[in-house]
Amino acid sequence: MAGALRKQPPAVAQEVLAPMHHQPNLDPDQADAAILGLLLEPDSQRPWSVDEISSEIGDEIMTTDGLARLAAAGLVHRFKDFAWASRAALQGDALRL
Numbered sequence: 580m581a582g583a584l585r586k587q588p589p590a591v592a593q594e595v596l597a598p599m600h601h602q603p604n605l606d607p608d609q610a611d612a613a614i615l616g617l618l619l620e621p622d623s624q625r626p627w628s629v630d631e632i633s634s635e636i637g638d639e640i641m642t643t644d645g646l647a648r649l650a651a652a653g654l655v656h657r658f659k660d661f662a663w664a665s666r667a668a669l670q671g672d673a674l675r676l
Contacts, residue, residue: 605636610641613636
């Protein structure tokens, strides 16, 4: 009986890479890819707040700069404090470009 009541450890998600906030010294391309990956995640909400993205990336300045680069490239749309993937980004992701 005592073995049946033993608590099991919580399940741990298996990730290929550590979460972004555990990866110091991101270069801009890595940050842009991580941001776009969040925005393209099919099970994620749309749109994302900039604060939520920054929390996931772990660097507010890198997030702000990355969103500006992605918006300039036409891959992200912005409105006030929100961002979401453009149709071009969604289509490119669907085609695996």
